[in-house]
Amino acid sequence: MTASLPQPLRLRQGGLINRNQPLTFTFDRRVYQGYEGDSLASALLASGVKLFGRSFKYHRPRGVFSAGPEEPSALVEIDQGKAERDPNHRATMVELYEGLETFSQNHIGPLELDLMEANDLISRFLPAGFYYKTFFFGGLQAWYRFYEPIIRRAAGLGRPPMEADPHHYDKIYTFADTLVVGGGIAGLTTALSLARAGQSVLVCDERDRVGGAALWQGERFDGQSGAAYVDHLVAEIEAAGGRVLPRTTVFGVYDGGTYGALERCHDHLAKAGRRAHTARMKYHRIQADRVVYATGAIERSVGFMGNDRPGVMLASAGHAYLGRYGVRVGQQPTIFTTNDGGYAVAAALAATGADVTLLDARADSRLEAEGVRVLRGVHATQAHGRMGLHRVDYGGAQSGSLSTDALLVSGGWNPAVHLTSHTNDRRQSKPVYDANLRAFLPPELVDSEAAAGSVTGALGTVDCLASAAAAAAKFGGAALDTPAVDEAVAVSAPKELWAVPGAGKAAFLDLQNDATVKDVGLAAQEGFRSVEHMKRFTTLGMATDQGKTSNVNGLALLAAATGREISAVGTTTFRPPYTPVPMGAFAGHHRQRDYEPFRYSPVYDWAEANGATFVEAGLWMRPSWYTQTGEADWLESAVRETRATRDQLGITDVSTLGKIDIQGPDAAEFLNRLYTNGWKSLPVGKARYGLMLREDGFVFDDGTTSRLAEDHFYMTTTTAKAAAVMAHMEFVHQSAWPDLQVAFASVTDQWGGLALAGPKSRDCLAALFPELDVSNDGMPFMGVIETTWKGHTARLFRISFSGELAYEVAVPADVFDAFWREAMAVGAQWDITPYGLEALNILRIEKGHVTGGELDGRVSMDDVGLGKMVSTKKDFVGKAMSGRTAFTDPDRVKMIGLVATQVDERIIGGGIVFDSKDGPFDHTTMLGYVTSVAAFSPLKDRSIALAFIKNAADYHSKTLYVVSHVHNRAIIEVTAESPHFYDPKNEKVTG
Amino acid sequence: MMDQSVMRSPLGPHWTPGHHGTAAAATGGDGGAQAGIRALHKPGLLVVEIAALPGKGKAMRAAVKKGLKLDLGDGSPAASLPNAVCSGPDRYLLTGFDLAAVKAAVGDLGLAVDQSSGRVRLSIDGANVPGLLAKSCPLDLTKWPVGMSQASHFLHIGCTWYRRSETGFDLYIGRSFARSAAEWLIESAAEFGVEILSPED
Structure with missing residues (x-):
């Protein structure tokens, strides 16, 4: 030690x-x-x-x-x-x-x-x-x-x-009937009254120890010291069911009774003393029916030369260091005050044996302090001592100079009105100037708000206790005996003195931003009459100060310089946070990999163990490709997977698709109104591809829906739009057709799904379900069979996204991992190959199937070549708006396929399409844009893409050029053709 | 017969029976004898979601009362039961009943769909559960009577809550979110100490 x-x-x-x-x-x-x-x-x-x-x-x-x-x-x-x-x-x-x-x-x-x-x-x-x-x-x-x-x-x-930041932060939802902001005597007294009335009360105090000025001011309560009385109040509050949180700053007030508070849990502890698994800070999102602002008041200084020198501080600070910490801030301190409050600290310091002089700016004051030399009608004019105060000059009724090592200044008190001004949900949210108290007071509060203590302008502990009783009464608090306050500190409204005569460049108002008395004068001279403009010109009250120490003096001087009343100048706008809040506290637990939850497929573990590289698709973790030994990059893996699927047998996880179970006698009619095509004639045991529009006629989503029974359908949506489609269905059902006898539920998580694709997919399916006839006759294209696998329901669908002969099988998610492994084992005889999203993308682009890249909210059915899927015999969501003139404009971009001319050139996603390589490559010449790219298509032996261009039909077989302005601006030559590169007659999928 | 051996847990590798986080004695939870929080997941739980057709809510509840002996009262979330949790207007998650029995009871009054794989129920209990909920769920426990369900979220994962007792809650979440939820539950509960109970407990 x-x-x-x-x-x-x-x-x-x-x-x-x-x-x-x-x-x-x-x-x-x-x-x-x-x-x-x-x-x-x-x-x-x-x-x-x-x-x-x-x-x-x-x-x-x-x-x-x-x-x-x-x-x-x-x-x-x-x-x-x-x-x-x-x-x-x-x-x-x-x-x-x-x-x-x-x-x-x-x-x-x-x-x-x-x-x-x-x-x-x-x-x-x-x-x-x-x-x-x-x-x-x-x-x-x-x-x-x-x-x-x-x-x-x-x-x-x-x-x-x-x-x-290695620390952990927590976000906490906290509730209370009444929130009391500030744990001084007034706040605690109000809280006790409310707690005893049965209310759930939460007291938040920013300091490490609640009690405010009672801890150091030297007053006694019913004969007890301030600290002892505070402990008594806290114990009584907790006994009545209330909570008291020290080190917790309520930094913001928001609409609807919501308050932000920061609790500092670790910063006061050495590393070894911190409890494991606990947060450094907790951000409390407090919901309270009522609030009591007991935020206290902040003493202000006076503008005079050198008032920023080390050793010059607020009088209350000198008192606090003495009373709370046993520190005498100077052996020979000087007090400079404009009000009675300075006498208490002067007397307290003198009682310790210090040589104390008090400069009272008021000539008519008669107050005395024991052992203190008092000069009346004088003010400090200049403090000296660059590295530490050693002398102060004074002027006024008499002038002179004093040796001193601490100068404690009191220019009066500014009620801490910040929080009372944070919301705009009342008529008046700006603080109101009280010319008698020479202070801004809280605006008129609404029914759910009350204020107690010195924030109300109450001067002295007795008045603060009275205001606490009033606040408690407003909210139905229980009556309390008011303690007798002994050795009460003398208080008074200050003499109006914002800056002493002659104060200028080195007379500071805002010590944090180095804004001076002279700067405010300069702002007025430059024409900045608004206090908001003055703030920005001088930086007064910015940064963490936020007007706590500087604001009122600055705006009072602006008022004087512009010949207006202080009330006419007003304050700047107080905004959260009251004191700085680390960003980590707002993030809480949710950052880095915990930023948001992930959704995991039932076969995530299998995929991870088998070389999958995952991509975040929405919240889902989806395999992008499966790397095999010796493969150099993702493209090599994806191309291998694509070829294996085309040539033999591929398997992919489609569990992420949205799935909605729809039941009821009007289920078919409901679908008829949702989709553009007809559904009433769909037989049981068959699936159909459907397209939904938004109300504005643009394509919303696509997918297949199967009829499991007359009144029972199973819909699939894209992964990305699953929640949106469900919400859309809820909306139209509840608002447009509430009488339709249909009910539906999301079953996305209930089912795991895999697709078997490729020439051997039928053989594999037959091996998995040997009791079923899955031949082309037994299970034709778009056929659906419901069966069981090891006693669990299994649904088989003959549908294809890859363009191959393909099947999808859904089993309950709990057994999907086992089913997948069995499919892999059974399929081994055909070299079954798992494929990820990259290969899936190549396969579907070769086939000309659209996904989110194409269905981007700006395309019509015609644009994607699906115009023929519109039933003219019925109405459906988006029908009226899909007939708009703009939708039939010949200049409208439509989908087309692009093939790179050069084998070794890649078309770039998002590239812009032009019909000349001579430029200019800008909006005046652009034909359209690329939406999806296969970096390499085994079918075409080069890069291919889907794109949207004007007059698409005219460009088939023509040479075009793709330029990516955000990539390398290289000009890629391509040939336009049908987007259905692979098996345009659908012989593979139907054979 | 359903082969139970092919069923897999949705909760991932973090959810292992035993103690996690702060040691029990340090928490003071339940007198130091147990972790501040105990958590349980029972795999294989039968879950069926039912939802009434428009205008058939009352009739469906009557049918459920008759067929399954479940009294769902007036249909409010406060009338939920431990094995029949209201998850929306005229919508419930029934546990412990197979789909066929529920379908038979509900008949043509509403939808009945198996969610045994789709919904995961995590049960938490213990003296520090309110502390865990304060971190994870924006609901006021003082305005949440025992026996009431609420649709809300758990650490931003949408869920249905059911309050079994003063400190006991059931949390129903979608299966694909269960791994994240389990991981976050263990992390969030670590400061109190959390005992993952074995399914046999």
Whole structure:
């Protein structure tokens, strides 16, 4: 264990830290010590560290400004290895643990000697709008070659991890009657009241320990310390069935009572202390009937020169470091306040023996603080100390200069109204300015919303408790005894002071984005009167700050500069997230291979064991080809599979096809209305190819449907459109023909299916089902037989997609693997060859069969040569619209086949078809486009394709040219012919 | 006779009986004696889907009551039974009945189709099941009475849920999704510890 390291600003007692549990950590590789219960910021401050990082734009040295999530300056990187390097953690929110390694950000060279500080020296030449006004000189070339590379190098804070995030994240569905956002005294009190009334209550608090200011402000509740009273409230809430989640930030409010919250589960633990199989963070999607915003308020600073120097911080932060962490932020602190609140921290610091001076901007204040020297009617004018504050100048009723090592500023309080403004589902969603409180308050809330605590503008704990009682009463909470608050902190509305006289370039409003008082004036001068425009011109309130510390001062100064009331200027729009949320939390479990579920065929394991390379087809994992020893690439495998199927016997898995079981006395009539062709005459025991149109007349899907009984059909759809066809059927049945006596169910997953294709397919089928007559007479083309295999139902269909003599056999998915293996064993005598999607594609392109490539939502029945499949004797979905003039336009593209002239040239999918090789190859000369390509067709001994071109009939046997603009722009010469390259008379499939 | 030996599990190699994830003692689930979650899949379960023809819902339920002794009440999802789970309006998944018996009962009042291979039932139980459901299913357990079925999803896989008890649920999913669902169930339940029960249990 490391010997005890100095913590010069740590008090011997006080605070909520465990002095018996010292923790060692590093900052910029230097070793420090803190205690259990410390934040990184409190431990570094205790150790005497003032310099935490460099500002974004000017690289000014910065310290810690706050003690909470609003921290704009002390952003650090946490390093746990390359993949776990995590930038931009607010040091105020990082909980200390043994071995924590942290680094400062945004500097070149050591933190103390940042080379980029040159930006600060020339800052007078880098005002707001500098980039917009400068980087157009030299035109686009200058931008690409010069400006952009430089800006890119300078931009951004911190270094992102360069490897995939190894952490696990969870998404959680969370429900509550009432969500209470914020676990301060007001939130907890409201929650207890509601929980005792029987409501399911969820309290989310962004800090590691709930309690808010009660933990450090020094007030006592019914004689108990704030921390003890908070523990009591939490215990009572949980006893009443409520839940309290610390480290959980509600970052967004969405419509319909939905809230987004991020729970940080691991970041406060060393690796060894993390429970296995648990998530680093949980993204809670909270659904609540009611919400109580108890989000508190954020103190604001005042604009004066050097108000960003390390050692200048919010007064409440100084109080929090003292009360919660036992850290006295300075031996000789100065308080600069515009309200009564500054006196409490002054008195608390003086009580520790510090030499405290208080500058009260109000001349008429009469308040005193024990042991504190008070100067009234004065304000800080300039803070000195580049690497750490050592002096402050003041002016006003009197002027002078003080030696000091900490300057704690209170310019008043901004209620944290962000969440109350996230939704637009009420009349008014923008915060409302209260001129008396000099603060923006939540807009008028709807019935399901309430606010409690300082977010309502309540000043002081007593008022906060009263607002909590009101919020609870709004939602029917149980009556509670109000605790007596002893040693209550004095509070008041602040004097209006956004920036002191003379504040300019080095008087900062937004420490994170280096936006200054002068920048706001410049924005007004440039004509940016809207607060939204001012924000974008100056970058004030951007990034993680999101207006927490800077907004109100900035817009108040804009109001003054443009001669308007603050209420007329208003605020910028607050949007989620309130604080940053890692993308991993939104993804949750579902990323990389778990991005979406896969659908597996019953023979997936067999295929995997037999050399299949899979392709994701929708959600399905489908074999693309089966590699055999010695095969160089996919094409060699696919061509072998194609030849084997044409010459002997191929087998392929068709389990993925959509299957729908249709039953009822009106089933045939239903199909008649769905498909373009007639179905009533289809005999039992026969299948028929059918084409469905969309309402707009374009082709929707195709497939075969078999009649198993008078009132029972078995439909197949394409794999891709299975769900869409089912939804379409539900829609037309429910909305158009609800009286048709038909019911249907998806049976896609019930059946496994294989196709046997090739000259030996009949022999193989006969061997599998020796009791059946599968001869051409016994089972003619489109014949269907229902039988059994080992006692399980089996359905045999004589249909062909490959263009060969072929059969499909469906058996229940549970037995399909066994059936497939038997087919492989039985078929071995004919060298049965499994084929994948690539070979299937070659086979069907040779045959001229269409798939999704052709049926892309833009084609009519005529376009794909199926116009004759329209029954004129009946109505069907899409009939009226399929008669549109545009559908008979002679210029309309229609399907045609293309054959490459050269044996060694491949037609490129998506290529554009032209009738001249001289160009131009653009829309003025294009004939059409390629939809499907067989890289090599054994039939043609070269590449072939299906394409759609204008006046297709005129181009048969003509030479055309295919150019792929997104490939290599090579000009491929092709010959056009019928798309039915193989067996155009269908002798194979019917013989 | 159906040859049962040729039937294969849809759940893939991850679904192996035994303990997965966090050790039982660490979870505190059920007093540390058992894993926080127990999961069971019984292969060979007979599943038949029935759906009434338009306007025949009430009559079909009466026929089912008479023929199969299943009282489906008013047809609401809350009137589901452990072996007759409402999966949509006038639509049910019946378990433990063969197709012929169901067809005989339903007659010409609706569709009856075998889904024994098409639907997989995973049963989960245990003290940490609510924690698992919070990760995987967008339903509010406080508004989900025992005995009620709901159409929803499990980790984005469409499914029908049935609540058997306070902490016991049946999950019906399509067979082709079962392997992903099983894998994700084990991963999601790992923090609580999950015991995959053997089908004989």
